[in-house]
Amino acid sequence: MKQPIETFVFALVAILFTTAAGAQWAVYEQPTAADWAALAELPDFSGVWERGGGGGGGGRGGGSALSPTPEYASLREQLRAIPGEGQATNCLPPGMPGIMTQPYPIEFLMTPGKVTMVIEAYTQVRHIFTDGRALPADPDPLFFGTSVGRWDGDTLVIESAGFSDLVQIAADLPHSDQMRITETIRLIDENRMEIETTITDPAALTEPYTTTATLARHRDWTIAEYICQENNRNFVDAAGQSGIILDNPGGLPPLPN
Amino acid sequence: MKKYFAVLASVLCLAGGSAAAHHSFSVFNMQTEINVTGTVKEVQWTNPHIWVWVDVSDAEGNVVTWGLEGMSPNYLARRGWERTTLKAGDEITVSLRPLNSGEPGGMFVQTTTPDGTVLGMGGAQRNSAD
Numbered sequence: 001m002k003q004p005i006e007t008f009v010f011a012l013v014a015i016l017f018t019t020a021a022g023a024q025w026a027v028y029e030q031p032t033a034a035d036w037a038a039l040a041e042l043p044d045f046s047g048v049w050e051r052g053g054g055g056g057g058g059g060r061g062g063g064s065a066l067s068p069t070p071e072y073a074s075l076r077e078q079l080r081a082i083p084g085e086g087q088a089t090n091c092l093p094p095g096m097p098g099i100m101t102q103p104y105p106i107e108f109l110m111t112p113g114k115v116t117m118v119i120e121a122y123t124q125v126r127h128i129f130t131d132g133r134a135l136p137a138d139p140d141p142l143f144f145g146t147s148v149g150r151w152d153g154d155t156l157v158i159e160s161a162g163f164s165d166l167v168q169i170a171a172d173l174p175h176s177d178q179m180r181i182t183e184t185i186r187l188i189d190e191n192r193m194e195i196e197t198t199i200t201d202p203a204a205l206t207e208p209y210t211t212t213a214t215l216a217r218h219r220d221w222t223i224a225e226y227i228c229q230e231n232n233r234n235f236v237d238a239a240g241q242s243g244i245i246l247d248n249p250g251g252l253p254p255l256p257n
Numbered sequence: 258m259k260k261y262f263a264v265l266a267s268v269l270c271l272a273g274g275s276a277a278a279h280h281s282f283s284v285f286n287m288q289t290e291i292n293v294t295g296t297v298k299e300v301q302w303t304n305p306h307i308w309v310w311v312d313v314s315d316a317e318g319n320v321v322t323w324g325l326e327g328m329s330p331n332y333l334a335r336r337g338w339e340r341t342t343l344k345a346g347d348e349i350t351v352s353l354r355p356l357n358s359g360e361p362g363g364m365f366v367q368t369t370t371p372d373g374t375v376l377g378m379g380g381a382q383r384n385s386a387d
Contacts, residue, residue, distance in 0.1 A: 091305070104331065120331060224331040231303035233326070234284070244284050246324045246362050249310045250299060 026133040031112035038112070043154045043187050045108040045115065048223060049215040051101065064210045066170055072204040079172040082240055089236045091228035093122035095143030095167030096160060096181055097197055101213070107223045115149055115156065120223050128158050135161050143167055145181065158183040169199055169209065176203035191217040285354045285364045293323055294350040302330045302340040309343060309365055311351060324362035325353055328378040336380025343368070343376065 068076060093099060100106075102121035109116040113131030128149040139146040139162025147160040160181040169175050179201040188194050192214060199209040231252050233245040295313035307327040312320050327333065330340070343349070349370075353363035367377035375382050 104329070218335075221335060224334070226304050226329065226331060228305045230305070231301055231308065232305055233308065233324075242284050243358070244324075244326070244356060244360070244362060246360055249322045249324055252301070252303070 026129070026131060029113075035112035039110055042110065042151065043156075044110075045156070045185065045187070045193065046110055047217045047219060048105045048107045048221040049193055049217050050105040050221075051103070051213050051215050064207065066173070066209050067205055067207040068173055069204060069206055072173060072176075076173045079174070089234050089242060091122070091232050092166065093124055093143060093228075095164060096145055097169070097199065098167065099124055099126075099144070100183075100195070100197065104226065105218065105221060105223060106215070118223050120226050122228055123226050128156075130156075135159060138162075141165065141177070152184075155184050155186040158185070169201065169204060174204065175199075175201050178202050179204065188214070191219070193217065282354075282364065284356055284358070286357050287354055287364075289355060290352050290366060291355055291363075292350055292352050295323070295348075297343055297345050297347040297349060298322055299345055300340075300343050304329055304331070307333065307365075309351070311349065313361070321361050323353075325351060325365040326362070327365040333378070333380065338376065338381050342370075342381065 094102075099119055099121065102119070104120040106120065107118040109118065113129065115128040115130055117126040117128070119126065124144075126144050126147060128147045130149040130151070132150075133148055135148050136146060141162055141164045143164050143166065145160035145162045147158050149156050149158045151157075158181075160183075161179075163175060163177075163179050165174070167175070169179065179199060182198045182200075184196045186194055193216075194212060194214055196210060196212045199205065234242065235245065236242045293311060293313050295311040298310040298312045301308040301310070307330055309325045309327060311323045311325065313323055314320050330338075334340075349368045351368045352366040354366060355363040365378065367375055369375050373383060
């Protein structure tokens with residue numbers, strides 16, 4: 001008598017777990033031939049792109065002023081007063097939005113239901129889900145947040161939410177858990193792309209902060225490896241003092257203990 | 258006049274640009290540019306930045322190894338440099354922004370190869386500074 005009941009309970013629990021999992025995570029469906037064909041109707045973002053026309057870090061177009069609230073302006077002043085150069089010196093990637101402004105190229109990959117950014121700086125990847133899923137109601141805090149995208153004509157609109165406390169809106173300006181980032185991406189012409197980035201954060205900013213970048217497609221480039229820890233001789237110590245390791249000039253620096 | 262160790266201070270005229278992604282330049286004296294002449298000991302063609310080690314001798318024959326930090330190999334490889342563009346044994350004069358600490362090192366600015374190619378952090382260019 002007990003066994004059928006236990007089996008029933010087990011099955012019920014299994015169904016509940018499956019339902020819960022289905023609600024939380026979208027399931028990857030195998031693309032059909034029609035899904036692949038539909039990609040050809042979208043603007044072609046594929047390939048390797050770099051901000052600006054030549055040197056890295058350029059291509060900053062217009063943008064609105066950064067308008068921190070009094071509370072966050074004060075936080076920024078406090079952070080500015082701390083010596084040292086920040087987390088990047090110790091090879092921690094900047095996350096969003098900073099990862100999109102590095103002087104290194106980004107490759108866009110387009111597959112059914114997803115746009116993937118392969119970012120050379122720090123060997124990073126952003127996953128933009130375009131399969132219609134919604135942003136989670138309470139996303140975990142991540143360096144890149146969680147991102148979903150939709151096509152508005154020829155423009156890809158990306159919404160991202162849920163960011164780690166280790167990322168900043170701009171240098172020394174932290175964000176609150178209300179930060180949202182909207183990116184609109186479109187082709188200006190065959191080999192130029194424009195990315196408009198708007199950051200809203202009611203606790204940290206009095207106005208949305210918008211920047212525009214232009215990227216150029218380099219069809220003869222490939223994304224290279226970038227392991228920041230390979231030979232990083234720059235450091236910031238616990239006291240916030242920065243320095244350079246000049247030991248072992250015949251080889252790589254010793255591993256930190 | 259020291260034949261093998263010429264240090265020339267000059268006011269920096271050209272901005273370095275956003276050469277490095279992963280740190281700022283507070284360890285370097287960005288207001289000063291000096292030259293060192295010596296023999297390349299080793300080139301570390303590594304991320305996040307290349308390092309060029311140069312053995313510099315003084316008139317008495319004492320050798321000091323200078324460590325010079327450059328841009329990333331990825332960045333330079335797209336702009337005319339190769340892993341073997343500079344190599345051990347090359348005799349070079351390099352302009353650099355020295356470390357504030359006074360240690361023998363700095364930020365690699367540029368050198369000119371015997372064929373007249375200027376190797377800078379903006380790339381390898383013939384007959385013009387970067």
